[in-house]
Amino acid sequence: MRHPPGMRAPPPATAERILDVAERLVQTQGYNGFSYADISAALRITKASLHYHFPTKAKLGLSLVLRYHDAFRSALEAIQKSVPDPRQKLRAYVQLYADVLRKDRLCLCGMLAAEQATLPKPMKAALNAFFDANERWLAGVLEEGRRSGTLHLEGPVVEEAQLLVAALEGAMLVARSYGDSKRFAAVAERVLAGILPPAPRLPKRVRQA
Amino acid sequence: MRHPPGMRAPPPATAERILDVAERLVQTQGYNGFSYADISAALRITKASLHYHFPTKAKLGLSLVLRYHDAFRSALEAIQKSVPDPRQKLRAYVQLYADVLRKDRLCLCGMLAAEQATLPKPMKAALNAFFDANERWLAGVLEEGRRSGTLHLEGPVVEEAQLLVAALEGAMLVARSYGDSKRFAAVAERVLAGILPPAPRLPKRVRQA
DNA sequence: GTCTATAACGAGATAGAC
DNA sequence: GTCTATCTCGTTATAGAC
Numbered sequence: 001m002r003h004p005p006g007m008r009a010p011p012p013a014t015a016e017r018i019l020d021v022a023e024r025l026v027q028t029q030g031y032n033g034f035s036y037a038d039i040s041a042a043l044r045i046t047k048a049s050l051h052y053h054f055p056t057k058a059k060l061g062l063s064l065v066l067r068y069h070d071a072f073r074s075a076l077e078a079i080q081k082s083v084p085d086p087r088q089k090l091r092a093y094v095q096l097y098a099d100v101l102r103k104d105r106l107c108l109c110g111m112l113a114a115e116q117a118t119l120p121k122p123m124k125a126a127l128n129a130f131f132d133a134n135e136r137w138l139a140g141v142l143e144e145g146r147r148s149g150t151l152h153l154e155g156p157v158v159e160e161a162q163l164l165v166a167a168l169e170g171a172m173l174v175a176r177s178y179g180d181s182k183r184f185a186a187v188a189e190r191v192l193a194g195i196l197p198p199a200p201r202l203p204k205r206v207r208q209a
Numbered sequence: 210m211r212h213p214p215g216m217r218a219p220p221p222a223t224a225e226r227i228l229d230v231a232e233r234l235v236q237t238q239g240y241n242g243f244s245y246a247d248i249s250a251a252l253r254i255t256k257a258s259l260h261y262h263f264p265t266k267a268k269l270g271l272s273l274v275l276r277y278h279d280a281f282r283s284a285l286e287a288i289q290k291s292v293p294d295p296r297q298k299l300r301a302y303v304q305l306y307a308d309v310l311r312k313d314r315l316c317l318c319g320m321l322a323a324e325q326a327t328l329p330k331p332m333k334a335a336l337n338a339f340f341d342a343n344e345r346w347l348a349g350v351l352e353e354g355r356r357s358g359t360l361h362l363e364g365p366v367v368e369e370a371q372l373l374v375a376a377l378e379g380a381m382l383v384a385r386s387y388g389d390s391k392r393f394a395a396v397a398e399r400v401l402a403g404i405l406p407p408a409p410r411l412p413k414r415v416r417q418a
Numbered sequence: 419g420t421c422t423a424t425a426a427c428g429a430g431a432t433a434g435a436c
Numbered sequence: 437g438t439c440t441a442t443c444t445c446g447t448t449a450t451a452g453a454c
Contacts, residue, residue: 033326036430037428046438046440047430048439048441049437049439051432057429057431110323113382114239114320115239115242116386128386163400165379166379167376170379173378174371174378177336186371187368190372191376223419244447254421255421260449
């Protein structure tokens, strides 16, 4: 909390509201698919005012990536702190993606990675920092699971982590194209199945009671 | 071959050359990241001439997806005809993606799937047809491998197929962001490893001679 | 089929009043 | 901080000559 204790949180400052709208627009339409006019219409603020807060689209774009990375980092720290079991940590990680897709959005950085070639350099660098952090966090969880024997890993944890990120990013992309979030869930389950310990061969019968 | 036998192939017609350039531009910069001016500069033909061949950007975009799907279909048929082993079919499939990435491009339909919300309706429909065809083909290969015992499948083939497509699309996205094609290769190997029969536990020693 | 010329619009961005 | 007004440029697209 950045506001004094005992007081209600202040309404989000204009800059934050601009970022909120811009984030949604990038995640749904892409960096090259939205304009200041779109934000202006959504917030009912003139384009000139937007430029007061973010002088150029490049700076707005960079702010978006940095803020998104920050929020993700916080979410990962929260998981790390509150979820002890590595298997559950992975499920919580998958859920972060599912929450984004539920809003019919892509991962901000996945979307921007597609448009990579057209982005200002600082944004490109920030993108890769995001993916690096994700893979490091995942690799840590996987290593922990291997040591404790709760996860079943064939190869190096870094490659498992890369597969996870790739599969989840790709699954969001395709699932959203179909407007079918079950597609995402199916892929996520399947990729986790390759890491979670071999299933205990459930009998056909329902395991009721 | 659509030209008479015994003759050299004619130089590509203008429309095809336009599609070639536009395809590259979409795969690298996205549908919203290129303009008729870019094609005009690359081919040294005026924008007005481009409009003679493709009156609107929407029609150009649709032609791109249909042609890409056609080419992919041909490639899949060629694999089906010339490669007997399902395991090798999967490797050939992965290689199709690798060939695209080597040119620093994304799958055309993967890129467009990201921009989905901003695309004309006919393009969206054509996109999903592409993913459907891919998954059907893969599911067929996987089913074949399961029957012949050359592949090792845990769940339904459709879900395996969806994981494959998602992982490959996502791996291209991330690998290209890093400019590191080895990242793609690593993910591809790892996802295949979950399908190919369990490795024969190679000894540490090099299996030389 | 390709060109010149131009229309019509939307983009990112700035100046300066309030 | 937000506004009106404006600038400049790039965008898709068309008319009509060659």
